[in-house]
Amino acid sequence: MNRTSSAVLGFVPEPLAQLPWRIILLVLAIGCFGLVVLYSAASGHIRPWALSQGIRLVAFLAAATILSRVRERVWTAVSFPAYGVLLALLVAVELLGKIAGGGQRWLDLGLIRLQPSELMKPCIVLACARFYQMLPPNETRKFSAIWPACVLIGLPAGLVILQPDLGTALMIAFGGVTVMFLAGVPLRLFIGGALGLAVAAPLAINYVLHDYQRNRIMIFLDPESDPLGTGYHISQSKIAIGSGGIFGKGFLQGTQSHLDYLPEGHTDFVFATMAEEWGLAGGLLLILAFFIVIGWGVSVAIHARTRFARLTAAGLASTIFFYVAINLAMVMGLAPVVGIPLPLVSFGGSAQMTTMLCLGILMSIDRQNRQQADW
Template sequence: MSRGGIVPEPIARLPWRVILLVVAIGTFGQVVLYSAAGGSLHPWALSQGLRFYVFVAGAIALSYVPERVWRAGAIPAYGGLVVLLVFVELLGAVRGGSQRWLDLGFIRLQPSELMKPAIVLACARFYDMLPAGETRRFSAIWPAALLIGVPAALIMKQPDLGTALMVCAGGATIMFLAGIPLRLFVGGGIGIAIAAPLAVNFLLHGYQRNRVLIFLDPESDPLGTGYHISQSKIAIGSGGIWGKGFLQGTQSHLDYLPEGHTDFVFATMAEEWGLIGGCLLIFAFLLVIRWGINVGQNAGTRFSRLTAAGLSTTIFFYVAINLAMVMGLAPVVGIPLPLVSFGSSAQMTVLLCLGILMSIDRENRRRVRW
C-alpha cells in the first residue's frame, strides 16, 4: 500500500500524469466529434467515447505485462499479423474501394493497423538478438529490410499507402537507432528521390497519383481532387487566433469540409478553437511523446530502449503526418489524428503503444527500486 495505505501500490505506481493527459486528449476529441455532428452524441461521439475508455483500461492492463513477454512474443506476433495480411488479400472485406479488413463476426479487424507497433517490436527484437559488433555489417541490414518490406508490400496491395509508409517509417527508425550507418539512410533517401517519379507514374493507384499531383499543385483541381485540402485550409484559417466558438463552425456544420470527423478532424477543431486550441492539442501530444522517449532513455535493455523509442516515434508519425496532411504540407494519405479522429483502429493502436510503454516504464521503476 502507499499514500497512507489508501491506494494499493501497483495502482499508485502507474504514470497517472500521462494517463490523465491521454484521457484529456481523448475526451477533447469526443467534444470535437460532438460538435462535428451538430451538437449530438450520435453517430460519433458516444461510440468513440465508449471504445476509448475500454481501450484505456486495456492499456492499463497491458502495463502489468512483464517486458520479457513482449520480447518473447515480438517475432511470433509479427508472423501472425503477416498471415492475417495474407488472409485480408484472400478473404478480406471491401469497404470504400479498399480491402483492409477481416470480418470476424464480432469485430472487424484491420491487421495493418496492428502491424505498426508489431514492426517496432519485431525489429527491436532482431537487433536485441544481434551482437553489437554485427550492427554495421550487411547481415544487420537485409533481415530488417525483409521484416519491413513484406508487410509493407502486402499493405500497399490493399491499397493503403499511408499505413505502408507508417510501417516503413517505424522499422527504419529502429534501424537508425540500432546503429545502422547514416550513409545508408542518405543513400536510400537519394535512391527514393530518384525513383519517386517512376513510383508515382507506375506503382500508385490513380487516386493516390492524383493526391500527389494535387499536393504539388493544389489549385489545379479545387473542386475535384483538391477539394478536401482547399476546404481544410479554409476551415483552419477561418478559426483565427481564438476560433469561432464551440458549435459555431461553418465549414463542418454546412458540410463544406469532407471527412471532418475522421482525417480532417483537426480542421474541424481549429475552426472552432482557433490557433490557441490547436497549439494546446499539439503540445499535449508532444508531452506524451516526450514521456515515451524518456522511458526509452531510462530502460535497462537494448530491446526496451529500441521499443520505447520506436513506439514513441510511431505516435509522433501519426500526429505529424496528419497535421501536415490537413495543412497541405503533405499529400493526403489517410492517416487519422489519434485519439481525436473517429474510428477505433488508430485509437486502439496508439493505446496499445501506450500500454507497452507503461509496461517498460514499470520495469524501469522496478529495476531502479531494486
C-alpha cells in the same frame, strides 16, 4: 515506487499507484477533447460518433493499463510470433478481405472487423527491436544487420500497399526504419536509401501507385489545379483552419463542417474541424499535449536498461509522433493526403486501438524501469 510515495498513497493498491497517472490523465484529456470535437462535428449530437468513440476510449484505456502489468520478457517472447501471425492475416486480407471504401483492408470475423495493418504498426517495432537485441552490437554496421530488417519491414509494407493503403504502409516503414536508425545502422545507408527513393519515386508514381494516390500527390504539388475536384479536401481544410483565427469561432459555431463543406471532418480532417471552432490557441494546446506524451515515451526509452526496451520504447514513441505529424502536415497542405487519422481525436477504433497499445507497452517498460531503479 519508493517508500515515501507508498506511505502517502498507502490506501491505493500498489499496482494502481505504480501507473504513470499524469500521462494517463493527459491521454484521457486528449480523448475527451476529441469527444467534444466529434460532438460538435455532429451538430451537437452524441450520435453517431461521440458516444461510440467514448465507449472505445474507456475500454482501450483500461486495456492499456492492463498491458502495463506485462513484463518485458513477454513482449520479447511474443514479438516474432505476433509478427508472423499478423503477416499471415495480411495475406488473408489480400485473399479474403472485405472491400469497403475502395480498399480491401479488413477481415470480417462476424462480431468485429479486424484491420491487421493497424496492429502491424506497433508489431513491426517489436520485431525489429527483437532482431537488433539478438544481434551482437559489433555486427550492427554490417550488411547482415540490414537486409533481414529490410525484409521484416518490406513484407508487411508491400502487402499493405496492395490493399491499397499508402498511409498505413508508410507508418509501418517509418516505425521499422526508426528502430534501424536507433540500433546504430550507419547514417550513410539511410542517405543512400533516400537518394534511391528519390530516383525511384517518379517510376513509382507513374507505374505503381493507383490513380487516386497519384492524383493526391499531383494536387499536393499544385493544390489550386483542381480546387473543386481532387484538391477539394485540402482547400476546404485550409479555409476551416484559417477562418478559426487565434481563438476560433466558438464551440458549435463552425461553418465548414456543419454545412458539409469539409469532407471527413470527423476522421482524417478532424483537426480542421477543431481549429475552426477553437482556433490557433486550441490547436497549439492539443499539439503540446501530444508532444508531452511523446516526450514521456522518449524518456522511457532513455531510462530503459535493455537494448530491446530502449529500441521498443523509442520506436513506439516515434509511431505516435508519425501519427500526429503526418496528420497535421496533411490537413495543412504540407503533405499529400494519405489517410492518416489524428490519434485519440479522429473517429474510428483502429487508430485509437493502436495508440493505446503503444501506450500500454510504454507503460509496461516504464514500470519495469522504475522497479529496477528502486532495486
